[in-house]
Amino acid sequence: MRNLRMCIAFVSVMMMSPIALAHDHGQAHENVASDAQNLPKVPGVIKKIQSMSGKVTIKHGDIPNLEMPGMTMVFEVADPSMIGTIAVGDRVLFTVIRDRGAFIIQWIERQ
Numbered sequence: 875m876r877n878l879r880m881c882i883a884f885v886s887v888m889m890m891s892p893i894a895l896a897h898d899h900g901q902a903h904e905n906v907a908s909d910a911q912n913l914p915k916v917p918g919v920i921k922k923i924q925s926m927s928g929k930v931t932i933k934h935g936d937i938p939n940l941e942m943p944g945m946t947m948v949f950e951v952a953d954p955s956m957i958g959t960i961a962v963g964d965r966v967l968f969t970v971i972r973d974r975g976a977f978i979i980q981w982i983e984r985q
């Protein structure tokens with residue numbers, strides 16, 4: 875209840891303040907990471923890692939947001955630092971988007 879009231883107060887301030895609105899607009903563009911967190915987490919097993927090209931081959935389960943059934947295929951990582959957190963044979967959860975024909979891993983975590 876208290877949170878709700880704070881939320882309403884916050885929204886009211888936002889609506890009255892053009893500066894706050896502009897700030898919020900800027901944040902929306904930086905919020906790719908939190909958008910990615912809303913993607914379904916897909917289970918998979920790492921089959922191959924090509925660290926130079928940032929490509930990872932994963933035997934993956936169903937990917938609901940891409941309407942893709944389970945298979946083994948190559949993905950790209952959104953951030954090269956992701957490569958260092960995984961190894962061949964790892965069971966992982968990951969989120970992925972399709973961008974201009976490429977499948978880009980947004981988030982990945984060992985299980």
Ligand SMILES: [Cu+2]
Binds near residue numbers: 943946
């Ligand atoms: Cu696939």
